Amino acid sequence: xxxxxxxxxxxxxxxxxxxxxxxxxxxxxxxxxxxxxxxxxxxxxxxxxxxxxxxxxxxxxxxxxxxxxxxxxxxxxxxxxxxxxxxxxxxxxxxxxxxxxxxxxxxxxxxxxxxxxxxxxxxxxxxxxxxxxxxxxxxxxxxxxxxxxxxxxxxxxxxxxxxxxxxxxxxxxxxxxxxxxxxxxxxxxxxxxxxxxxxxxxxxxxxxxxxxxxxxxxxxxxxxxxxxxxxxxxxxxxxxxxxxxxxxxxxxxxxxxxxxxxxxxxxxxxxxxxxxxxxxxxxxxxxxxxxxxxxxxxxxxxxxxxxxxxxxxxxxxxxxxxxxxxxxxxxxxxxxxxxxxxxxxxxxxxxxxxxxxxxxxxxxxxxxxxxxxxxxxxxxxxxxxxxxxxxxxxxxxxxxxxxxxxxxxxxxxxxxxxxxxxxxxxxxxxxxxxxxxxxxxxxxxxxxxxxxxxxxxxxxxxxxxxxxxxxxxxxxxxxxxxxxxxxxxxxxxxxxxxxxxxxxxxxxxxxxxxxxxxxxxxxxxxxxxxxxxxxxxxxxxxxxxxxxxxxxxxxxxxxxxxxxxxxxxxxxxxxxxxxxxxxxxxxxxxxxxxxxxxxxxxxxxxxxxxxxxxxxxxxxxxxxxxxxxxxxxxxxxxxxxxxxxxxxxxxxxxxxxxxxxxxxxxxxxxxxxxxxxxxxxxxxxxxxxxxxxxxxxxxxxxxxxxxxxxxxxxxxxxxxxxxxxxxxxxxxxxxxxxxxxxxxxxxxxxxxxxxxxxxxxxxxxxxxxxxxxxxxxxxxxxxxxxxxxxxxxx
Numbered sequence: 001x002x003x004x005x006x007x008x009x010x011x012x013x014x015x016x017x018x019x020x021x022x023x024x025x026x027x028x029x030x031x032x033x034x035x036x037x038x039x040x041x042x043x044x045x046x047x048x049x050x051x052x053x054x055x056x057x058x059x060x061x062x063x064x065x066x067x068x069x070x071x072x073x074x075x076x077x078x079x080x081x082x083x084x085x086x087x088x089x090x091x092x093x094x095x096x097x098x099x100x101x102x103x104x105x106x107x108x109x110x111x112x113x114x115x116x117x118x119x120x121x122x123x124x125x126x127x128x129x130x131x132x133x134x135x136x137x138x139x140x141x142x143x144x145x146x147x148x149x150x151x152x153x154x155x156x157x158x159x160x161x162x163x164x165x166x167x168x169x170x171x172x173x174x175x176x177x178x179x180x181x182x183x184x185x186x187x188x189x190x191x192x193x194x195x196x197x198x199x200x201x202x203x204x205x206x207x208x209x210x211x212x213x214x215x216x217x218x219x220x221x222x223x224x225x226x227x228x229x230x231x232x233x234x235x236x237x238x239x240x241x242x243x244x245x246x247x248x249x250x251x252x253x254x255x256x257x258x259x260x261x262x263x264x265x266x267x268x269x270x271x272x273x274x275x276x277x278x279x280x281x282x283x284x285x286x287x288x289x290x291x292x293x294x295x296x297x298x299x300x301x302x303x304x305x306x307x308x309x310x311x312x313x314x315x316x317x318x319x320x321x322x323x324x325x326x327x328x329x330x331x332x333x334x335x336x337x338x339x340x341x342x343x344x345x346x347x348x349x350x351x352x353x354x355x356x357x358x359x360x361x362x363x364x365x366x367x368x369x370x371x372x373x374x375x376x377x378x379x380x381x382x383x384x385x386x387x388x389x390x391x392x393x394x395x396x397x398x399x400x401x402x403x404x405x406x407x408x409x410x411x412x413x414x415x416x417x418x419x420x421x422x423x424x425x426x427x428x429x430x431x432x433x434x435x436x437x438x439x440x441x442x443x444x445x446x447x448x449x450x451x452x453x454x455x456x457x458x459x460x461x462x463x464x465x466x467x468x469x470x471x472x473x474x475x476x477x478x479x480x481x482x483x484x485x486x487x488x489x490x491x492x493x494x495x496x497x498x499x500x501x502x503x504x505x506x507x508x509x510x511x512x513x514x515x516x517x518x519x520x521x522x523x524x525x526x527x528x529x530x531x532x533x534x535x536x537x538x539x540x541x542x543x544x545x546x547x548x549x550x551x552x553x554x555x556x557x558x559x560x561x562x563x564x565x566x567x568x569x570x571x572x573x574x575x576x577x578x579x580x581x582x583x584x585x586x587x588x589x590x591x592x593x594x595x596x597x598x599x600x601x602x603x604x605x606x607x608x609x610x611x612x613x614x615x616x617x618x619x620x621x622x623x624x625x626x627x628x629x630x631x632x633x634x635x636x637x638x639x640x641x642x643x644x645x646x647x648x649x650x651x652x653x654x655x656x657x658x659x660x661x662x663x664x665x666x667x668x669x670x671x672x673x674x675x676x677x678x679x680x681x682x683x684x685x686x687x688x689x690x691x692x693x694x695x696x697x698x699x700x701x702x703x704x705x706x707x708x709x710x711x712x713x714x715x716x717x718x719x720x721x722x723x724x725x726x727x728x729x730x731x732x733x734x735x736x737x738x739x740x741x742x743x744x745x746x747x748x749x750x751x752x753x754x755x756x757x758x759x760x761x762x763x764x765x766x767x768x769x770x771x772x773x774x775x776x777x778x779x780x781x782x783x784x785x786x787x788x789x790x791x792x793x794x
Contacts, residue, residue: 058096058097058098059093059096059097059098059126059127059443059446059447060097060098060100060123060124060125060126060127061081061084061097061098061099061100061125061126061127061128061129061439062100062102062123062125062127062128062129063080063081063084063099063100063101063102063103063128063129063131064102064103064112064115064116064128064129064130064131064132065102065103065104065107065112065129065130065131065132065373066103066104066105066106066107066108066112066131066132066134066135067103067104067105067106067135067421067422068080068103068131068134068375068376068421068422068423069081069101069102069103069129069131070101070103070104070105071101071103071428072105072422074422074425074428076101078425078428079101079103079428080423080428080429080431080432080435081099081100081101081103081129081432082099082101083428083429083431083432084099084432084435084436084439085097085098085099086432087432087433087436088436090541090542091436091440091478091482092477092478092479092481092482093443093447093481093482094482096443096447097443097447100123100125102115102119102123103131106135107132107135108132108133108135108136108352109132109133109135109136109351109352109355109356109359110136110351110355111135112132112355112359113355113358113359116359116362117362120362120366120368125368126368126369126446127368127369127370127371127439127442127443127446128363128368128369128370128371129371129373129435129439130356130359130360130370130371130372130373130386131372131373131374131375131386132355132356132359132382132386133352133355133356133379133381133382133385133386134375134377134379134382134421136348136351136352136382137298137301137345137348137381137382192259193256193259195226196252196255196256197256198224198226199225199226199252200249200252200253200256200276200279202221202222202224202225203221203222203225203245203248203249203252203280204279204280205221206218206219206221206222206235206245207241207245207279207280209221210235210237210238210241211241215237215238218237219237222234222235229248233247233248234248235247235248242280242281242282242285242286243282243285243286245280245282246280246282246283246285246286246289249276249280249282250282250283250289250291250292251291253276253291253292254291254292254295256272257269257272257273257291257292257295257299258295260272261295261298261299262413262414262417263413264302264378264413266299266300266302266303267299267303267304267305267306269295269296269298269299269303270296270299270300270303270305270306270311271305271306273292273293273295273296273299274296274311274314276292277292277293277315277318278314278318281318281321281322281325283330284318284322284325284328284330284331284334285324285325285328285330285331286330287328287329287330287333290330293330293334296311297337300341301345301381302378302380308338308339308341308342309338311338312335312338312339315331315334315335315338316335318331319331319335345381348381349381349385352381352382352385353385353388353389356385356386356389357389360389360393360395364393369442369446370393370395370396371395371396371397371398371435371438371439371442372386372387372389372390372395372396372397372398373386373397373398373400373435374386374387374397374398374399374400374401375400375401375421376400376401376403376404376416376417376421376423376427376431377401377404377417377421378401378405379421383401387399396438396441396442397438398434398435398438400431400434403430403434404416404417404427404430407430407746410750415427416430430746433724444477444481447481454483454484454485454486455485455486455487455488456485456486456487456488456709456710456713457487457488457490458487458488458489458490458510458511458710458713458714458717459489459490459492459508459509459510459511460489460490460491460492460509460510460511460512460717461491461492461494461500461503461508461509461511461512461513462491462492462493462512462513462698463493463494463513463696464493465730465734465735466513466567466568466696466730466735467489467491467493468729468730468734470729471725471726471729471730472489472491474725475487475489475716475717475720476489478716478720479713479716482716483709483712483713485709485713487713492508492509497515497518497524498524500512500513500514501523501524504526504531504532504701504702505529505531507701507703509701509703510700510701510703510704510710510713510714511698511699511700511701511714511717511718512698512699512701513567513696513697513698513699514526514564514696514697514698514699515694515695515696515697516553516555516556516694516695516696516697516770517555517694517770517771517772517773517774518773519555519556519558519563519564519697519773520555520773521773521774522773522774522775522776523776523779526563526699527558527563530702531701531702532563532564532699532700532701532702533563533700533701533702533704533706533711533714534561534562534563535562535563535564535565535699535700535715535718536715537562537565539712539715539719540565540715540718540719540722541719542719542722542723542741543565543719543722545722545741545742545743546565546566546722546740546741546742547739547740547741547742547758547761547764548742548761549761549762549763549764549765550566550569550695550740550764553695553770555770555773556697563699564697564698564699565697565698565718565721565722566695566696566697566740567696567697567698567721567722567726567731567740568695568696568730568731568735568737568738568739568740569693569694569695569696569737569738569739569740569764570668570670570693570694570696570735570737570738571668571691571692571693571694571738571768572603572606572609572612572613572666572667572668572691572692572693573666573667573668573669573684573685573691574588574590574591574664574665574666574684574685574686574687574691575659575664575665575666575667575669575672575682575683575684575685576663576664576665576682576683576685577662577663577664577680577681577682578681578682578683579680579681580599580663580664581663581664584683584684584685584686585664585685585687586685586686586687586688587617587687587688587689588613588616588617588666588687588689589617590664591613591617591642591645591664591666592614592617592638592641592642592645594645596645596663596664597644597645598645598647599647599662599663599664600645600646600647600662600663600664600665600666601646601647601648601649601650601654601658601659601662601665601666601667602642602643602646602649602650602665602666602667603649603650603651603652603654603666603667604649604650604651604790605650605651605652606652607782607783607785607786607787608692608771608774608779608782608783609666609692609771610639610642610666610786611625611628611635611639611782611785611786612625612692612771613642613666613689613692614631614635614638614639614642615630615631615634615635616687616689616690617638617689618631618634618635618638620634620635622689622690622769625692625771625772626771626772626773626774626775626778627774627775627778628774628777628778628781628782629778632781632785635785636785636789639785639786639789640789640792640793642789643786643789643790643792643793644789644793646793647662649790650667653668653670653735654667654668654669654670654671655671656671656672656674656675656678659672659675659682660675660678660680661680668736668737669682669684669736670735670736670737671736673751684755686767690766690767690768690769691767691768691769692769692770692771693764693768693769693770693771694770694771695740695770698717698718698721700714700715700718722740722741724741724743724744724747727739727740727741727744728744728747732744732748732752738756738757739756739758742758745758
């Protein structure tokens with residue numbers, strides 16, 4: 001028979017072996033999961049990347065950092081390194097770059113430095129994206145020596161945190177204990193917050209009653225909790241009051257505090273945390289229930305209403321109320337940490353600075369380009385360290401904090417950050433775009449074009465403003481990098497639509513800008529004469545960003561194929577000088593009111609739009625505007641009145657001076673904001689009859705052969721016109737017209753978003769409508785009638 005000592009030894013050995021097997025299994029699983037994130041996109045596995053690392057045709061980018069880089073709970077495809085790779089694949093650097101996500105959740109700068117030392121040679125990156133330092137505030141690993149004597153439990157925490165089994169067990173306890181109590185904090189609302197606070201108050205009162213042996217009353221208070229407390233969590237009341245109430249209190253309290261942290265109510269978090277500790281001291285007893293204290297320290301660094309020393313006084317008073325707590329480790333650590341808070345933070349800041357400095361030194365020694373990022377959230381100390389080190393080492397810096405601050409002020413925190421720090425999917429997408437903007441110059445230096453450059457003529461016909469020189473140069477640069485082709489771009493600026501049409505007829509253009517109504521215009525027979533080449537939308541990767549109202553319109557298609565992609569939208573609008581109107585005019589009829597004669601201006605060039613607004617005022621249905629036979633007897637006199645009352649005319653695009661000093665105008669209004677410099681505040685009215693509008697497209701000439709290099713370049717140009725760069729530089733800044741893509745919205749002001757109706761997709765097609773193609777007879781009648789009206793006035 002086995003002795004008790006031997007049995008005990010075998011049991012202990014079995015437990016140790018089980019622990020070891022589980023730890024090895026968890027570490028192997030973690031290695032495989034981390035490896036999956038680290039493998040650059042485009043590689044089948046980690047080993048194939050390591051074998052291919054000497055491939056000089058690929059630039060290897062290594063994203064290093066903590067959970068902001070890793071993505072945490074987000075799927076790999078929703079992390080910023082993954083999205084960055086996707087953006088690069090859609091750029092001129094397609095198939096020339098790999099991106100590996102080396103972010104590790106909860107890694108502080110000491111751990112990241114150690115990671116770099118072990119992994120840098122294996123991955124041999126050309127470029128590193130560095131974002132680290134925030135986890136230093138709450139993760140003590142690597143700070144054991146510096147914090148020696150401070151009195152915190154850093155060494156034990158550091159030791160336990162090294163074991164995956166410890167993390168797993170702790171996580172299971174938390175999840176099994178709390179999953180029934182409160183909903184996911186990401187779904188939290190103001191109503192949830194209010195109900196949760198009531199629940200906590202009921203629990204506090206029940207705790208006080210139970211302490212006074214009033215158990216029946218305590219049960220009644222607990223019965224008021226909504227939703228009801230599960231039986232397995234219901235406090236036993238006659239024993240273990242501290243532990244039992246801690247089990248039901250912690251998660252609701254932490255949910256409240258997390259919700260407030262997400263709203264940046266940091267001082268309130270500190271205050272409420274102390275109130276919770278005064279109401280029930282479980283966190284001072286149980287080191288596994290540290291959520292309230294954790295939240296307090298998280299918020300303490302971001303507010304100035306409370307100091308660590310002030311809180312220390314309150315905690316010592318709690319010790320007097322609950323003397324048993326003063327012997328417990330959580331209380332002792334709490335007191336020690338508050339006493340030494342400033343010293344701890346100073347040590348943390350110094351070590352972070354030292355670690356980042358050493359990282360950058362390693363990168364420099366290995367001739368690795370570095371792009372330093374800061375955090376989107378307001379992590380002041382970490383962001384300051386990253387900025388200072390970037391400046392000190394003359395490195396490119398991506399100021400995510402300033403950019404996200406503006407986005408959050410405009411759209412609210414929840415649109416961009418999942419919690420207090422981690423970007424949403426949309427936030428990661430924005431982060432990737434900002435990184436790519438700064439990364440492009442580095443890639444241009446790293447990726448050399450082929451020595452033997454091809455040259456190719458590329459002919460574009462477009463209205464003045466659609467092909468500015470700096471935009472053409474950017475496109476040429478991208479084509480050179482992607483195809484090794486030096487484009488000789490030939491621009492033709494037509495004076496009218498007939499000249500554009502002749503370019504197509506004579507095979508003298510590759511890509512052309514054409515308005516929506518020209519596709520089926522009887523005068524310009526684009527489809528009957530097969531002058532256009534179908535566009536392969538699979539090659540237009542930016543088409544997915546097209547604003548919904550501009551997708552899949554009838555006039556761009558023929559026999560089920562697409563022949564154009566929108567590039568800009570503009571409407572003939574009613575603009576008004578706010579100084580002369582108490583409320584915005586609501587109808588085009590103000591232009592025909594004799595009281596406004598001599599106070600407005602219209603275009604002499606757009607005869608058709610003048611016909612349309614006259615017909616609308618006459619009550620003609622907008623569906624009939626394309627045929628003058630519906631209104632030829634109704635608007636002749638109206639056109640005369642319009643011409644007669646006009647105080648001057650503008651040509652094909654009005655300038656600010658064309659409407660300056662007037663009361664109202666029929667114009668595109670692209671640059672009325674510039675009149676503010678002259679003391680005039682103009683706005684856009686929305687006439688009840690609607691606004692006639694056009695949509696310009698880029699089309700590809702039929703002379704461009706399918707599958708040819710010219711076809712690829714033509715599709716690249718169409719795709720380029722949908723980039724945020726083109727839409728902002730050309731459409732918004734250059735022409736003042738409405739952009740056609742949704743991803744530019746983040747770069748626009750609130751005033752521009754309102755003006756372009758980017759928050760009102762129903763505006764297109766209802767208040768703003770596209771005029772239809774007209775017969776030759778109607779075109780002739782419209783032009784002659786308008787010109788005759790002008791002549792009679794003169």
